[in-house]
Every structure is written in structure tokens, then in C-alpha cells.
């Protein structure tokens with residue numbers, strides 16, 4: 001077996017006295033597209049923020065390509081290759097699309113090749129190339145999400161984490177975005193995606209995890225999860 005691109009072992013994280021993740025373990029194999037689903041408040045964002053170095057876990061291990069990550073400041077985590085596109089996008093609305101993309105290529109590893117990377121991002125999202133000189137606030141919600149994903153790609157991730165990329169998007173934009181996420185995986189980037197859009201994300205995922213009350217309650221391939229009666233009733237209302 002190859003070393004997992006990302007492995008979390010027995011992770012415990014809380015806010016003050018309140019524990020949110022209670023011994024969570026999961027793996028993301030290299031080159032796979034992995035979905036993490038779970039109800040609101042289950043702790044999905046808390047997991048990403050812990051891996052990103054924004055929260056300090058109380059216990060457990062986080063390994064990126066087999067190398068321990070926890071305790072590293074967020075910029076080091078990005079340099080190591082774990083890059084997150086946060087929920088809510090967090091773009092700079094008054095800066096141009098091109099400038100927003102360049103912000104993503106700030107780390108040392110990404111800076112040298114940034115024009116090449118930008119060409120790859122433009123190939124994935126041609127609208128960003130067409131509008132590159134315009135300020136980000138002129139983009140529609142779906143286009144802004146593309147920009148947020150593009151900016152994360154500019155950091156040259158080995159593991160790209162997306163926090164609810166389809167949130168608030170019209171169905172046609174969700175479809176386009178998911179198609180781009182599939183292509184990103186096919187380009188060799190390992191992808192971990194948090195989604196409320198359970199049916200669509202599991203249709204494209206190689207593997208999926210269900211997070212409930214701070215632990216993984218179910219894990220299997222995308223098709224197996226979609227066939228699971230428990231998952232179908234709880235998350236698909238079927």
C-alpha cells in the first residue's frame with residue numbers, strides 16, 4: 001500500500017471545554033477524490049482547520065505523505081502541500097481576478113512556476129482568463145467559487161481541501177464546478193471535499209467518510225455508500 005497522502009489518527013479537537021472531534025481517524029489515498037459528509041455541526045470544518053494548523057488539536061496525529069504535520073503554523077502547512085479553499089471563499093473583492101490568483105502563489109514552492117500554474121487554472125476555468133483584469137466582486141457566485149478553487153490551486157497543492165464548494169450555487173454551476181473538481185483529481189491532485197450535496201459528491205468520489213458527532217460512523221467507496229440503506233435514509237431522504 002502507498003503511504004496515504006493525508007492520514008488523521010485518533011484526532012481530538014475542541015473549543016474550550018467542548019470537544020468536537022472525539023478520536024477521529026481517516027485516510028486519503030494519493031490521487032483519490034475523497035468526500036467527507038455529515039450533518040451541520042458534525043465537525044467537518046473543525047477537521048480541516050485542524051489539518052491547516054488553524055486549530056491546535058488536544059490529541060492525535062496528522063500525517064501528510066507520512067510526515068507529521070501538527071504543530072506547524074498555517075503557512076508551513078501550505079508549503080508542505082496541504083491547501084484549503086475555505087467555506088465562504090474569502091476572496092479579496094476589490095482586487096482583480098488575476099491578483100486574487102497571485103495571492104494563492106505566495107508560498108516559496110509555488111512562486112517560481114506561477115505563470116505556468118495560472119495557465120493551468122485558466123484551462124480549467126476559461127471564464128477566469130477572460131475576466132482576469134476585472135475585480136473579483138464582478139463575478140457571479142459560481143464564478144467566485146471557481147476563483148477560490150483556482151487560488152488554492154495556485155499554491156500547488158498535493159492535497160487540495162474544499163469546504164462546501166457548492167454552497168449557494170445554482171444546479172448548473174454545481175455541475176460545472178464538480179466537473180472541474182474531477183478534472184483536478186485526474187491531473188493528479190489528491191482532493192478532499194466537504195459537501196452537503198451528498199448525492200452528487202458521492203457520485204464522483206472514489207471514497208467517502210461520514211462524520212457524526214465527532215467520529216467517523218461510516219466509510220466506503222462512493223458507490224457503496226450510495227447503496228447503503230442507512231446513508232440513503234439519513235442523508236438522501238430515500
Ligand code: ATP
Nearest residue numbers: 015018020038039040041042043044045046047087
Ligand atoms: P457546518 O456544515 O455547519 O459547517 P461542520 O460539520 O463543518 O458544520 P464545524 O463548523 O466543524 O461543523 O462545527 C462543529 C461544532 O463546533 C459546532 O457545534 C459548532 O457550533 C462548534 N464550533 C465551531 N467553531 C467554533 C468556535 N470558534 N467556537 C466554539 N464552537 C465552535
